[in-house]
Each structure stands twice: as structure tokens, then as C-alpha cells.
Amino acid sequence: MTGSATGRHTRQGAGMNIGFIGLGAMGRGMAANLLRSGQPLRVWNRGAGPVQELAAQGAQVAASPAEAAAVDVLFTMLADDASTRAVLLDDGALDALAPGSIHVNMATVSVAFAREMAALHAARGVGYIGAPVLGRVDVAAAGKLNIVAAGPDEAIARVQPLFDLMGQKTWRFGTAPEQANAVKLGANLTLACAIEAMGESAALVGAHGIEAAGFLDLLSNTLFAGSPVYKGYGAMIAQERYSPAGFKLSLGLKDVGLANDAAAEQGLRLRFGAVLRETLQQAVARGDGELDLAALARMSAPKSA
Structure with missing residues (x-):
């Protein structure tokens, strides 16, 4: 509704x-x-x-x-x-x-x-x-x-x-109280998707000699002007500032997992959500769980390949 x-x-x-x-x-x-x-x-x-x-x-x-x-x-x-x-x-x-x-x-x-x-x-x-x-x-x-x-x-x-x-x-x-939780899970899924998108696109332009800071500044002031996610998380990614964590990556994994579960309950499959859960699992496995969710961008950096 x-x-x-x-x-x-x-x-x-x-x-x-x-x-x-x-x-x-x-x-x-x-x-x-x-x-x-x-x-x-x-x-x-x-x-x-x-x-x-x-x-x-x-x-x-x-x-x-x-x-x-x-x-x-x-x-x-x-x-x-x-x-x-x-x-x-x-x-x-x-x-x-x-x-x-x-x-x-x-x-x-x-x-x-x-x-x-x-x-x-x-x-x-x-x-x-x-x-x-x-x-x-x-x-x-x-x-x-x-x-x-x-x-x-x-x-x-x-x-x-x-x-x-x-x-x-x-x-x-x-x-129905659970409707609020469905909305929150959808919001956190969108947040994680945005961070993944910034990490991947920053890695792409970085491979061609473009600094992440300038590119992410472009995004937050043009295509996504006024978005606190692109502005705030974009700056964290550009500066590789992942600690102290305002929202731990491990909690992001929990929420993306719950979003996938909520979709499955209704017979839906979140194609990108499933891939994102796997990526977050890999980030936690490599020791990034206590870092801020922005550290998801590290998975797209060349050293993660």
C-alpha cells in the first residue's frame, strides 16, 4: 500500500x-x-x-x-x-x-x-x-x-x-506490523545496492586512471543530487573510511538476507538481491564484517579480484 x-x-x-x-x-x-x-x-x-x-x-x-x-x-x-x-x-x-x-x-x-x-x-x-x-x-x-x-x-x-x-x-x-519490516528491508536492500553500484563504477573508472573521489562527487551532484546515500557513502568509499562503523557490514548481510527471505515467502526471487547476499557473505568471510557497510565497495577494488 x-x-x-x-x-x-x-x-x-x-x-x-x-x-x-x-x-x-x-x-x-x-x-x-x-x-x-x-x-x-x-x-x-x-x-x-x-x-x-x-x-x-x-x-x-x-x-x-x-x-x-x-x-x-x-x-x-x-x-x-x-x-x-x-x-x-x-x-x-x-x-x-x-x-x-x-x-x-x-x-x-x-x-x-x-x-x-x-x-x-x-x-x-x-x-x-x-x-x-x-x-x-x-x-x-x-x-x-x-x-x-x-x-x-x-x-x-x-x-x-x-x-x-x-x-x-x-x-x-x-x-499489519510486518508491513513496516518489509518496507525497511526493501530500503536497506536499496541502500546496499547503491553501495555496490558505487563500488563497481568507481573500480571501472579507476581502471582507466580516474580517481574515485572526483567520479563519486560527480554522481552525488548530478545524477543523484540531493541523495544522502550517494553523498555520504560516496565520500566514505572515496576516502576508504570504513571505521568506526555507523552500520556494520555484518548487519547489512543480515538485512539483505532477510529481504531475500521475505521475497521467497511470497514466491519472488530477487535476482540482484541474491547476488548481493553472496557478495556480502564473501566480505564477512574475508574479515570485513565489523567495518561499515560502505566497505562493501572493497569487494570491487582490484585487490579483491
Whole structure:
């Protein structure tokens, strides 16, 4: 279906206790912005560092995922299906959510997992929203993310003031939570394709004596003018600046793999997506998994041949 964009609201989510689980590179900035709501924020993370950082800013520290989930609205921002399942099911967070509460899963998870979670939440009378985000770590810290949301209209309306604290715009894509995850996987597939295209084309012109920086600058100011992907990632490729990683290549492999899986579920074959997954697997095998996704361009460099 066609998505719609929702801009900032002036009011904030009044009278709600909020929980946040998953304070990694993205989550800690998102949670910090939720503190601006003025509502109690309870946080939990496997590593203590980010928890202490947010506690110093006024957040309440939960002793367990279940304690963090005993709130009106729970946000989770975890790495993948497995880590989300562990927190929700094994660690008791889902059981701690009271009927009428809402869980907003902001991670990039598989379509199948999102569908399963929606059913488990519905059986308990708990609202479930899929709300993965577009943006890197600095964007999350600035509260300028683009949030892709799908789920019951009433539930999204209830948490929209909180979305407005973390993002510059909320993009609505349906009432089934997994639809948001399908959109996010499509977006990340497109991102990886763009990086692969820049890497290959830079290798092509480089073989003919043209520096990558000038060529990629041409692309970002002509054919793809105004594109943050071509401008930002193009500069990283030109400078071979792949660390520290804003979005790890290994996570790019995960998302491209999930995109292929989501397509296969509907009887589709992503021809370029399949090739891209194989290339990313090779990049991880050669030791590039902890580098930024921009390092995918290294696979097209002459030394990779």
C-alpha cells in the first residue's frame, strides 16, 4: 500500500510510563530523546555502560527485561530476531506487558518474526507496532530519524507524540506490523545496492586512471543530487573510511538476507538481491564484517579480484 507521512505533533505523550530495552549505538540516543517527554523512562540493556549513562540523565534502571516491560509503552531496539525473541520470551518481557499496553519494536527483524510477534501480543491483549527506523547513529542522537510504522491505527496514534521525540517524520505503511519490516528491508536492500553500484563504477573508472573521489562527487551532484546515500557513502568509499562503523557490514548481510527471505515467502526471487547476499557473505568471510557497510565497495577494488 501507499505510505503516508506524519509530521511533528506539538503535544507529548502525557501520563505514560515508558520502557526502553536495547541501548546499543542507536538505542541509547533514541532513549535519551524519550527523556524529553517528561514521563518516567525505565531502561534495560545487557551492558551496564549505556544504562548508567541514561541513569545520569534521569532514567530509571530496570533490573531485568521483565521489569523494564512493566510499563504502558515499551520500546525495543535489539539486533535481530534471536536477541528480540530472547528478551521477549526467554527473559519474560512479553509476559510482563499488561493488557492494554503497547510494544513498539523498532529493530529490523524478519517479516515472519514480526507476524509471529503480532499474534503473540494480540493473544495477550497487548498492542504491537512494527517501527524500524532509517538513519545512522548521529541521526538517532539528534532525534531526526525517519520512522517506518505499521500497526493498529489507535496504537500508533497513542505513541505518535513519542515518535515525534525520536524522529523527524513517521511514515505509515499499513495496519499489519510486518508491513513496516518489509518496507525497511526493501530500503536497506536499496541502500546496499547503491553501495555496490558505487563500488563497481568507481573500480571501472579507476581502471582507466580516474580517481574515485572526483567520479563519486560527480554522481552525488548530478545524477543523484540531493541523495544522502550517494553523498555520504560516496565520500566514505572515496576516502576508504570504513571505521568506526555507523552500520556494520555484518548487519547489512543480515538485512539483505532477510529481504531475500521475505521475497521467497511470497514466491519472488530477487535476482540482484541474491547476488548481493553472496557478495556480502564473501566480505564477512574475508574479515570485513565489523567495518561499515560502505566497505562493501572493497569487494570491487582490484585487490579483491
